[in-house]
Amino acid sequence: MARKDDCIFCKIVAGDIPSDVVYEDDRVLAFRDVNPMMPTHVLVIPKEHYDNIADGVSDEDMVAVMRAVGEVARIEGICESGFRMLSNTNDDARQSVHHLHVHVLGGAPMNDGDPSVQ
Ligand code: AMP
Numbered sequence: 001m002a003r004k005d006d007c008i009f010c011k012i013v014a015g016d017i018p019s020d021v022v023y024e025d026d027r028v029l030a031f032r033d034v035n036p037m038m039p040t041h042v043l044v045i046p047k048e049h050y051d052n053i054a055d056g057v058s059d060e061d062m063v064a065v066m067r068a069v070g071e072v073a074r075i076e077g078i079c080e081s082g083f084r085m086l087s088n089t090n091d092d093a094r095q096s097v098h099h100l101h102v103h104v105l106g107g108a109p110m111n112d113g114d115p116s117v118q
Pocket of ligand 1: 033094
């Protein structure tokens, strides 16, 4: 498993930093975001280190991450109500942790700048 010494998410995969795990399999770890933006805010990451979605992700890891997004949504009970997945990549998107991660967000209607939505 490729790891980067200075990567906080690699440290979470290694168990050196605690996390609130929602789902795990051979290739993927999903854990709650420490600073949640929604009632459900889970990060799905490959255990292998990739800087972002454009960093030569293997087909196996790509599939595993996408499948895990669905698993997390099922576990969290937000499939029917709806959810959003997104992955910030590099500076223009304000990626702050440079280990590929997909945010899974849901559990309430999203505002998207609409003042009629709380
Ligand atoms: P991004 O800005 O898209 O790179 O997202 C990085 C996310 O990682 C942010 O939402 C942070 O709140 C979250 N985060 C950073 N450190 C941790 C941690 N130790 N455990 C859980 N989430 C974290």
